[in-house]
Structures are given as C-alpha cells and as structure tokens.
Amino acid sequence: MIALDRRSLLRGLGGAIGGASVALAAGCAPMEGQLLRAVDTHPDGYPTVEAVKYMGQLLRERSGGRLGIEHYAGGVLGQERDALEITIFGGIDLNRVSLAPLNPIVPETLVPGLPFLFSSTQHMRAAMDGEPGRAILDALEPHGLIGLCFYDSGGRSFYTTKRLIERPEDLRGLKIRVQSSDLFVEMVRALGGNPTPMDFGEVYQGLMQGTVDGAENNWPSYESTRHFEVAPFYSETRHVMAPEVLTMSAITWKRISAADRALIRQCAQESIPVMRELWDAKVEQSRAAIVASGVRIAAPDPAPFQALVQPVWDRFVTTPTMRKLVDDIRAMDPA
Numbered sequence: 001m002i003a004l005d006r007r008s009l010l011r012g013l014g015g016a017i018g019g020a021s022v023a024l025a026a027g028c029a030p031m032e033g034q035l036l037r038a039v040d041t042h043p044d045g046y047p048t049v050e051a052v053k054y055m056g057q058l059l060r061e062r063s064g065g066r067l068g069i070e071h072y073a074g075g076v077l078g079q080e081r082d083a084l085e086i087t088i089f090g091g092i093d094l095n096r097v098s099l100a101p102l103n104p105i106v107p108e109t110l111v112p113g114l115p116f117l118f119s120s121t122q123h124m125r126a127a128m129d130g131e132p133g134r135a136i137l138d139a140l141e142p143h144g145l146i147g148l149c150f151y152d153s154g155g156r157s158f159y160t161t162k163r164l165i166e167r168p169e170d171l172r173g174l175k176i177r178v179q180s181s182d183l184f185v186e187m188v189r190a191l192g193g194n195p196t197p198m199d200f201g202e203v204y205q206g207l208m209q210g211t212v213d214g215a216e217n218n219w220p221s222y223e224s225t226r227h228f229e230v231a232p233f234y235s236e237t238r239h240v241m242a243p244e245v246l247t248m249s250a251i252t253w254k255r256i257s258a259a260d261r262a263l264i265r266q267c268a269q270e271s272i273p274v275m276r277e278l279w280d281a282k283v284e285q286s287r288a289a290i291v292a293s294g295v296r297i298a299a300p301d302p303a304p305f306q307a308l309v310q311p312v313w314d315r316f317v318t319t320p321t322m323r324k325l326v327d328d329i330r331a332m333d334p335a
Contacts, residue, residue, distance in 0.1 A: 034067045034260070036252070038094035039083050041075035041200075043224070047282055048096045048151045048244060049073045051275035058267040067260065069094065079199055081180075088144035090251030096151065099242050100181035108139040110316050111325045113242035115187045115309040116302065119333050121155070124241045125276070127329045135325060137245070146248040148268035152279045154218030155238030159227065161213055164298040165235035168192045168305055177203050177215040186312050187239070188216075191305060200225075207231050216240075220279075223286035228295050235298045237305060246271075 038056075040049050049071065056069030077083045077092065080101045087095040102109040111117070111132075118124040127133060128150040137147025158165045158176065165171055171193035178184040180197045188195035196212050206212040207230040214231055216239070222228055246268055253261060291297065317323055 034063075034256070036067070036069050036093040038069050038071045038096070039077050039087075039092050040071070040073045040096040041080055041083070042073060042096070044073040046073070046220075046224075047275050047278035048246075050278055051151060051271040052094065052096060052246065054274045055267045055271040058270060059263065062263060062267070063260075067263070075201075079201070087247060087249045090249050093249055093252045094148075095247050095249075096244060097247060098153065098179070098244050100179040100184065102140070102245070103181055103183060105143050106136075106139050107319060107322060108136045108325060109245075110183055111136065111322055111329070113181070113183050113240055114313055114316065114326070115239045116306045117326070117329060118241040121152070121241065123329075123333050124243060125152075126334065127332050128243050129272075130332060132325050132328045132332070135321075140245075140247060141250060144250045146250055146253045148246045148248055148265060149272055150243040150245055151272070151275045153242060153244045154220065154279070154283060155236070156216045156218055156240040156242075157234060157236045157238055158216045159214055159222060159231045159234040161207055161210075161231045162233065164233045164296055165214075165237065166298050166300045168308055170235075174213040175211070177206060177212040183312070183316055184240075186315060187309060190308050190312050191239075192308075203227060204230065218283070219286040219290065220282045223289050228290055228293055232293075232295045233298075234290065234295055235300055237300055237302065239302075239305060239309075 036056075036059075038052050040046070040052065042048055052069060053071055056071065059067040059069060075083075077086065080097050083092060083095055084097055084101050086092045099109045099113055103113070112124070112128070118127070133150055137149075140147040158171070160174060160176075162174065163170060168191050171188070171191050174193050175196045176188050176193040177198045178188055178195045179200075185195040185197065193214075198206055198212065203212070203215050204225060204227060207215065207227060215227065217227075222234065228234070248264070256264075313326075317326055
C-alpha cells in the first residue's frame with residue numbers, strides 16, 4: 001500500500017519546476033492505459049499540484065495500480081487558456097484552472113469572482129462545498145468539462161510599486177494588472193484604477209519596467225513570483241476570494257467506466273482537505289516571509305471599496321440562475 005502522509009506533503013511545499021522540456025513532449029502523447037495526464041500552471045510543490053498528486057496516489061492504491069495520474073506542473077503546456085482548450089478537446093485529462101478563463105464559456109463561473117461576495121475563507125469554502133458549488137461544477141459539463149472539485153485561491157489583494165492602497169482614491173491613476181477577464185477589468189475600473197490585462201508570466205517585468213503600477217493576487221503568489229521585490233506595497237483588501245477548479249475532459253470521462261468515474265470523483269473530494277491544509281500553511285509561510293522582507297502592509301477598511309462595486313454586480317449577474325447562486329451563497333454567510 002502507498003503511504004498517504006500529509007506531513008510529507010507539507011514538507012514538499014515550495015518545490016521548483018523540473019523537467020519542463022521532457023514534460024512538454026510527453027504531455028501530448030496518447031494516454032497509455034488509464035494513466036491520466038494532469039496539468040497545472042502552478043509550479044511543482046504548489047498546494048494544488050500536491051493535492052492532485054495525492055489524488056493520484058489514492059487512485060493508484062484503490063484501483064490496484066490500474067489508475068493513476070501523471071502530472072505536468074509549471075505551465076509546460078502553455079497558459080491556462082491554451083491548456084483549457086486542449087482539455088476540452090481531450091488532449092489533457094485533468095486540468096486545475098482558474099475560474100477567469102471559464103467566464104466567457106460558463107456564465108455561472110462568474111459568480112464566485114464577484115468582488116466582496118464572500119465575507120471570509122470559511123464562507124467561501126462552505127458555499128463551494130455546498131449546493132452553489134455543485135451547481136457551478138454541473139454547469140461545466142455541456143461545455144466539454146467535468147467539474148470535480150474546488151481548490152482555494154486565497155483572498156486577492158492589491159500591491160503596487162508606488163504606494164499603499166488604503167482607500168479607493170489611492171487607486172486613481174494607477175495601471176493595475178488584471179487577468180484577461182471582463183469581470184476583473186470592470187471591478188478595477190469601478191474602484192478607480194486603470195485595469196491592464198496581462199499574462200501572469202509577464203507581470204514581474206511589467207512592474208519593473210513601469211508598464212503597470214501594480215497588480216492583485218494572494219499572499220503565496222505575491223511571494224513565490226518575487227513580485228514583492230518590485231512592488232513593495234501590499235494592501236490586504238481581499239476583494240475577491242474566487243476558488244480554482246479541478247476539471248476533467250468530458251471526452252476522457254466518456255471513455256471510462258461508471259465505477260471509475262465514481263472513484264475519480266471520490267478521490268478528488270478527498271484531495272480537498274489536503275489542499276486546504278497545504279494552502280493554509282503556505283499562506284502563513286508566505287505572509288511571514290513578506291513581513292520579514294520589509295514590505296509595507298496595510299489592512300484597509302473594506303466598506304468604501306464595497307460601496308463602489310454594486311454596478312459590477314448589476315452588469316454581470318444577468319440570469320435567474322446566477323441571481324439564485326448569489327442569493328444562496330450570501331445566505332450561507334456564517335458571519
């Protein structure tokens with residue numbers, strides 16, 4: 001039997017990308033037997049990567065070695081949009097993806113990304129573990145994807161090269177990098193900033209060269225990308241707590257038995273607490289490293305920011321299904 005030791009997974013955090021060129025060549029090869037190919041743009045050792053590896057251990061153990069996962073981390077198959085397209089067409093079996101690239105395809109995925117929808121990490125987890133999360137996962141299937149589970153992506157906050165963001169007025173005139181998402185563009189615009197869509201891999205250079213004045217992301221991403229070196233002002237607004245999603249190609253899904261589908265779903269669910277344990281530890285580790293680096297940190301009052309984003313909600317919550325999701329999520333707020 002395979003030892004499923006969470007402590008060893010925790011010790012494995014922070015691993016570097018390795019064997020990228022080999023993985024790139026192997027990632028597009030035909031699937032051998034029932035070895036499922038999984039991709040992630042996060043590097044090896046990142047909590048989502050380690051959670052999918054844990055899922056693979058469970059699959060291998062419970063299937064007697066008949067099922068398993070071969071993981072290609074670090075974006076070796078390109079950025080999320082590219083990998084998502086390959087997944088839909090069956091070239092990738094499992095894909096951990098942010099919700100933003102799914103927004104144009106599946107409107108329901110916009111809802112967890114609404115600014116200030118969640119009051120806390122506990123609120124987000126309860127909603128995504130419950131009926132609202134199940135409804136969003138189910139909405140993926142008509143678009144060629146099977147939604148397996150949600151993973152944390154933390155609270156996104158602003159960081160800049162110039163000043164702390166303590167009030168919305170402090171964003172005025174600043175070019176803020178955002179994901180290529182209409183929702184994020186309109187959110188930053190509503191808060192007074194100048195939204196600038198940019199691939200994640202270009203952000204460090206953009207901050208250094210002044211192409212953008214700031215960005216927004218969680219503690220682990222801010223620390224692991226070294227963005228704090230060029231943008232040493234971090235304002236903990238936690239304006240978005242949208243999770244990420246583990247998906248499976250519907251083409252692959254249709255090729256496997258009902259029993260194997262049930263096993264994959266169960267192992268994915270059991271990977272969630274592992275991911276969360278790793279994630280919480282990573283957040284604390286990253287925050288401590290940032291504090292030690294001398295970065296200036298603020299914890300702004302969220303109320304003035306929240307007051308400005310209602311037009312964003314009005315624009316993007318456009319269907320009865322989306323409105324019900326919003327209502328159901330808000331009703332689950334434990335605060």
